[in-house]
């Protein structure tokens with residue numbers, strides 16, 4: 469029998485694929501695919517465009533550093549409490565490796581950066597959560613940094629803006645994680661007692677323990693368009709109440725329509741809107757003396 473091996477040698481090593489297929493197979497690296505419209509976007513342009521899809525306006529997630537860059541004046545932040553480091557209080561198997569991996573991939577020490585900066589000239593104490601760090605789950609350090617931010621703000625009577633994002637509790641820290649809900653909520657209440665403004669900005673996704681504590685306790689609650697907002701996942705709720713949930717349930721738009729949040733602000737307008745709110749609540753521009 470003659471061998472067919474090698475009969476196709478010399479044949480072109482590429483094939484023509486349809487556009488739809490390219491969309492599915494966009495390689496990692498330089499390009500990324502829009503979750504909503506499927507458009508292929510050049511990552512560098514996406515970054516320059518504040519993480520917005522140039523085709524449909526979809527709001528991609530921003531890292532904490534990216535968010536600081538597009539929110540605070542000149543991207544400047546004086547960081548607080550960056551010396552707080554996560555420990556493994558329960559000796560949970562693999563937790564230390566997971567934390568170390570998250571540190572390596574994000575370049576952060578934990579899932580939130582807190583500090584002081586200005587927005588459109590108005591001084592604020594601010595927090596920026598990063599979903600890439602173990603789903604921005606709230607462990608002891610995240611809770612402690614938030615709490616200290618509120619306490620500092622209460623002492624200084626300075627407004628607070630927190631960009632929230634979270635998949636929920638840091639299950640590897642067990643009860644230490646869950647108690648951060650009560651701790652941050654109590655600190656938020658003490659801040660409120662000093663009549664100091666707190667604005668929470670819910671980004672995609674803000675769920676579970678973060679939503680059920682400081683995320684939903686803002687004097688003004690803003691969300692980004694299309695953000696997933698809620699406590700428990702849709703499937704769990706449906707199975708519990710044995711009812712089908714309405715379309716769009718747990719989106720920012722649904723939450724606004726049902727009075728859960730105060731406003732939806734597109735990322736392009738976020739800085740200006742926050743500046744106006746700070747001004748309306750007695751903020752004094754730093755450059756105005």
Ligand SMILES: [Zn+2]
Nearest residue numbers: 502505521524
């Ligand atoms: Zn798109």
